[in-house]
C-alpha cells in the first residue's frame with residue numbers, strides 16, 4: 001500500500017486555480033522529487049500534503065489515514081509521522097539553533113535533558129552545523145538556516161520528510177552532502193522523502209522518481225525516473241532537463 | 248496509528264562478561280532504555296548488538312553516546328554501522344560557548360555604552376532628517392505625494408472612530424464628575440469653563456497623542472523594523488535612495504499634519520459629550536457654548552494645536568527611529584516596538600511638562 005496517496009487534488013487561492021486533478025502515490029522508502037518552473041505550484045502542493053491548506057476538493061492519505069477533514073487525534077498522529085522543511089527555513093528567531101532542534105524533542109519525548117541535547121547536536125552534526133549550535137537564526141547565512149531547518153525537521157525521526165527547495169542557496173559541496181544524507185536515510189532507515197527541487201544534479205542523485213508540474217496543464221505534466229523525463233517526448237519536460245529556455 | 252502498541256520492546260540482557268541488546272532502537276523505545284544503559288554499563292564493557300533490528304536517528308544517537316563512554320559495541324549490522332559512522336563517533340562534539348555572566352561593573356559600562364550609542368543614534372537621525380528635508384525642499388515633487396496622502400489617511404482618517412469613542416467618553420466623564428460637586432455650590436454652569444480649558448489646552452492633545460502612539464507610532468516601528476529584517480532598507484541604500492527621505496519624511500509629514508486635525512476632532516467630540524451631560528443638568532446648549540467662548544480664547548486653542556503638532560512629529564520620529572535601528576529577526580521587531588511605545592509615552596510626558604513651563608513663563 002502506498003504511504004502517501006493524493007487523489008484528484010484541486011488547489012485554489014481564492015478563485016484562482018493553481019492545480020487541478022492531481023493524483024499520485026508515493027511508496028514507503030521512496031525519494032520523490034517534485035519539479036517544475038517557478039510559480040507552477042510546487043510549494044502549494046506541498047502545503048496541501050502537509051495539511052497546512054485544505055484543498056478545494058480531493059483527498060490526501062498518509063499512512064492509510066485520511067488527512068483531509070480528519071479529527072484532531074488522527075491529525076496529530078499523521079503530523080508525528082512527517083517532518084517539514086519550509087522554503088524559507090522558518091526557524092524560530094527567538095531561539096538558538098540548538099533550541100530549535102531541541103523543541104520538538106522536549107515537547108514529544110520523555111528523554112532527559114542530556115539525551116535530548118545529544119540527539120539535537122548530532123542532528124546538527126549530520127547537516128554540518130555542529131559548530132553553530134549556540135547561534136541564533138538571524139546570525140546564520142541563508143544556506144545555513146536551511147540546513148538547520150532540515151535538522152529540526154529530522155528531530156523526531158519522522159517517517160516522511162518534506163523538503164521545499166533544500167539545496168537552493170547551498171554551495172555545491174554542501175548540496176552534494178545533503179543529497180548523500182537523503183539517500184542514506186532513505187536506504188538505511190526507509191525514510192520517505194518528498195523533495196521540491198530545481199537542481200538537476202540533485203534530482204539525478206537522489207530521485208527514485210520525479211513528478212513534474214507545469215502551469216500550462218495546471219497539474220502533473222509528466223512523471224517517471226529522472227532519466228525517463230530527460231528523454232520525454234514533450235519538449236517542455238525534456239527542455240527542463242536540457243536547461244533550454246522556453247520560447 | 249498505533250505506533251506505541253505495535254512497537255516491540257527492546258531488552259537488555261547480561262550474559263557472563265558482556266551485555267546484549269535486542270529489538271528495535273528508536274525514539275519510542277529508548278526513553279527508558281537510555282538512563283538504564285547509562286546506569287548499568289561502564290567504560291570497557293562490551294555490548295553485543297547482533298540482536299538489534301531497526302535503528303533510527305535517535306537510536307543511533309544512543310549508540311553514539313555509548314561509544315563515547317568507552318563501551319565497546321559489537322556485532323552492529325552493516326546499515327546501522329554506516330549510520331553510526333556518519334555521526335563520526337570518534338570526533339568529540341565541540342564545546343558550546345555559553346555567554347558568561349558579566350560582573351556589575353562591566354554591566355554598568357555596557358549600559359552606559361549602550362545609552363551613549365542610542366544618543367548618538369538619535370542625534371544622527373535628527374541630523375539626517377534635517378539633511379533629507381533640506382535636500383528634498385527644492386524638489387518637493389520627489390516626495391511621493393500619493394504616499395503621503397495614503398499615510399495621512401492611515402494615521403488620520405482611519406483613527407477617527409477610536410478617537411471619537413475615547414473623546415466622547417472623556418468629555419462625558421469629565422463633565423459628569425465635575426458637575427456633581429459643582430452643583431452643591433450651584434455652579435454647574437462653570438463646568439463648561441473647566442471642560443473647555445482642560446480639553447482644549449491639555450487633554451485632547453494628550454489623548455490624541457496616546458492614541459496616535461499606540462495606533463500609528465507602533466505600526467511604523469513594526470513596519471520599518473520588518474523592512475530592516477527583510478533587507479528592504481539595504482535594497483534602498485544600494486539604489487542610493489535615502490531611507491530617511493523615502494520612508495521617514497513622508498511619515499513625519501503625515502503625522503505632523505494629521506495630529507492637530509485629529510485634536511480638533513477630539514475637542515469637538517469631547518465638548519459635545521460634555522454638552523450632552525450638561526443638558527441633563529439643566530444647562531442649555533447655548534449657555535454652554537457661551538461659557539466656553541468666554542473662557543477659551545484663540546491663544547488656548549493655538550497652544551493646544553502647537554502641542555499636538557509637536558506630539559505628532561515626535562511620535563512619527565521615534566517610531567521610525569526605533570524601526571530603523573531594530574536588530575535582526577522577528578523577536579527584534581517586537582522588542583523595538585515595545586521600546587518605541589514606552590519611549591513615545593515618556594517623551595510625551597516630558598514634552599508636556601516643557602510646554603507647561605514655557606507657557607507659564609510667557610504668561611500664556
Ligand SMILES: Nc1ncnc2c1ncn2[C@@H]1O[C@H](COP(=O)(O)OP(=O)(O)O)[C@@H](O)[C@H]1O
Nearest residue numbers: 013014018036037038039040041042043044045
Ligand atoms: N498565499 C497565496 N495567495 C494567493 N496566491 C498564492 C499564494 N501562494 C502562492 N500563490 C500563487 O500560487 C502559484 C504557485 O505558487 P507556489 O506554489 O509558491 O509556486 P512554486 O512552484 O514556485 O513553489 C503562484 O502563481 C502564486 O502566485
Ligand SMILES: [Mg+2]
Nearest residue numbers: 042043044087
Ligand atoms: Mg516554492
